[in-house]
Amino acid sequence: MWFKPLKPVNLRFIALLNMKITKDLYHSSLTLLTDYYQFTMAYAYWKAGKAEEETIFNLFFRKNPFQSGFTIAAGLDYVIDYCRNMKFGENDLAFLAEMKEANGEKVFESGFIDYLKNMTFSCDIDAVEEGEVVFPNMPMVRVKGPLIQCQLLETPLLNIINFQTLIATKAARIVLAANGDPVMEFGLRRAQGIDGALAASRASYIGGCSSTSNVMAAKLFGIPVSGTHAHSWIMSFENELSAFESYAETFPDNTTLLVDTYDIVQGVKHAIEVAGKLKDQGKELKAIRIDSGDLAYFSNLARKMLNEAGFPNVKIVASNDLDEHIITSLKMQEASIDVWGVGTKLVTAYDQPALGAVYKLSALKSKDGDWVPKIKLSQQSIKINIPGYHNVLRYTAGGKAIADMIYLEGMEKSDTVTIIDPIDPTRRKKISVDNAEVEVLLKPIFSKGEKVYDRPSIQQIRKRTQDRLAIFDKTHKRLINPHIYPVGLEANLYEYRTALVLKAKAMDNGN
Numbered sequence: 001m002w003f004k005p006l007k008p009v010n011l012r013f014i015a016l017l018n019m020k021i022t023k024d025l026y027h028s029s030l031t032l033l034t035d036y037y038q039f040t041m042a043y044a045y046w047k048a049g050k051a052e053e054e055t056i057f058n059l060f061f062r063k064n065p066f067q068s069g070f071t072i073a074a075g076l077d078y079v080i081d082y083c084r085n086m087k088f089g090e091n092d093l094a095f096l097a098e099m100k101e102a103n104g105e106k107v108f109e110s111g112f113i114d115y116l117k118n119m120t121f122s123c124d125i126d127a128v129e130e131g132e133v134v135f136p137n138m139p140m141v142r143v144k145g146p147l148i149q150c151q152l153l154e155t156p157l158l159n160i161i162n163f164q165t166l167i168a169t170k171a172a173r174i175v176l177a178a179n180g181d182p183v184m185e186f187g188l189r190r191a192q193g194i195d196g197a198l199a200a201s202r203a204s205y206i207g208g209c210s211s212t213s214n215v216m217a218a219k220l221f222g223i224p225v226s227g228t229h230a231h232s233w234i235m236s237f238e239n240e241l242s243a244f245e246s247y248a249e250t251f252p253d254n255t256t257l258l259v260d261t262y263d264i265v266q267g268v269k270h271a272i273e274v275a276g277k278l279k280d281q282g283k284e285l286k287a288i289r290i291d292s293g294d295l296a297y298f299s300n301l302a303r304k305m306l307n308e309a310g311f312p313n314v315k316i317v318a319s320n321d322l323d324e325h326i327i328t329s330l331k332m333q334e335a336s337i338d339v340w341g342v343g344t345k346l347v348t349a350y351d352q353p354a355l356g357a358v359y360k361l362s363a364l365k366s367k368d369g370d371w372v373p374k375i376k377l378s379q380q381s382i383k384i385n386i387p388g389y390h391n392v393l394r395y396t397a398g399g400k401a402i403a404d405m406i407y408l409e410g411m412e413k414s415d416t417v418t419i420i421d422p423i424d425p426t427r428r429k430k431i432s433v434d435n436a437e438v439e440v441l442l443k444p445i446f447s448k449g450e451k452v453y454d455r456p457s458i459q460q461i462r463k464r465t466q467d468r469l470a471i472f473d474k475t476h477k478r479l480i481n482p483h484i485y486p487v488g489l490e491a492n493l494y495e496y497r498t499a500l501v502l503k504a505k506a507m508d509n510g511n
Contacts (some may be wrong), residue, residue, distance in 0.1 A: 020408070063356065401473075
């Protein structure tokens with residue numbers, strides 16, 4: 001059954017924060033939702049007199065999930081709400097004040113607790129917008145501000161962005177596989193808890209799903225809600241036909257019947273009987289749903305039966321552990337499926353449970369007011385961060401994306417730029433600036449702690465996903481062995497980074 005979309009509401013994530021599911025689990029501030037070491041570092045910064053030093057951190061990921069050729073950014077709306085409520089409550093401070101070391105001594109002295117009590121969020125945040133197509137190594141979120149605040153933001157930002165970006169990307173891949181057919185998300189019962197379910201429903205809609213079965217997500221986010229009925233409805237009646245007839249009486253204008261409780265062929269026959277009775281009333285059977293068996297075979301058989309009975313407009317909905325690969329296979333088999341119901345493998349990111357985004361310090365302002373780049377070394381080149389105060393440009397030509405470039409803020413303009421892959425420096429691309437349009441991807445979200453970004457509706461975010469995916473070549477969007485989209489460091493930034501790596505290694509070796 002499909003229902004009309006609920007009107008978007010203005011409750012957003014703050015409503016979730018105020019829910020009283022269990023005593024004091026949710027409240028207006030989630031500043032304790034972080035790793036313990038963030039507080040130990042914050043305390044040590046404060047003790048060392050470094051708490052107010054101005055720094056820059058970047059949130060990024062190193063590999064596209066699902067062996068995909070792209071990733072869809074999501075979660076920024078939650079980040080905005082988190083930052084606007086970044087204030088320690090009395091209960092939070094009392095808990096921190098009573099924390100003790102193994103020797104019985106308090107972990108944090110009272111002066112630090114007072115500092116946290118008076119701390120007001122004052123960072124600059126720039127980020128790619130939700131629904132944007134993003135790639136490895138490019139910053140998704142850039143945080144500039146006092147070191148202690150930037151540090152305390154690490155875990156919650158990663159928690160929010162990692163999961164929703166992962167699910168939005170999975171949804172986008174499934175929607176691409178469905179090739180224009182509606183995809184209903186109904187994974188609530190298999191999702192990872194309450195927050196996992198709500199965030200997954202939201203991210204799935206951003207990724208392109210047409211609706212959710214999650215009624216609370218529909219209320220909070222203004223997502224269209226959809227659903228049919230379960231096998232238990234059929235089993236509660238003496239026979240299948242009686243169950244179908246009763247359901248159609250209840251929802252004569254919006255009836256979808258689940259036909260595989262006992263025997264699919266017989267179920268389709270019973271659905272056809274009900275369709276005839278609805279027709280006599282001037283109504284139409286909307287759809288049947290098949291949730292088991294050989295979906296290609298039975299959908300084609302059901303289509304044939306419905307057509308021959310004079311009901312070619314009745315849709316066929318398929319479900320049963322679907323993902324982008326199974327949908328692609330069913331499409332290749334020319335299955336007669338009009339709508340796809342996807343649950344477990346979407347909301348749990350079944351084949352890759354984590355995105356793996358990281359949050360790294362890239363620059364620290366000196367006492368002279370200059371930005372000092374910070375570099376992290378590693379035996380693995382993929383784990384060497386990109387230093388400095390940087391941003392991302394996207395170049396397009398003829399309405400198609402041709403390359404993304406990570407560059408240092410204040411970079412001098414030139415007619416031609418060269419981008420270099422940070423992992424494989426033999427991969428280079430020259431771009432003629434005169435023949436391309438350019439867009440800065442990091443948008444201002446907060447300035448000195450004040451929100452400066454106009455938050456779009458979730459419908460606008462979903463459309464952005466579709467519009468942004470459309471500018472990329474199909475080879476970047478194929479499910480298997482996608483063509484690698486060019487993303488790299490501007491040549492001067494690459495040389496700058498290389499010099500810093502060599503210098504840091506020399507210092508480490510005592511040279």
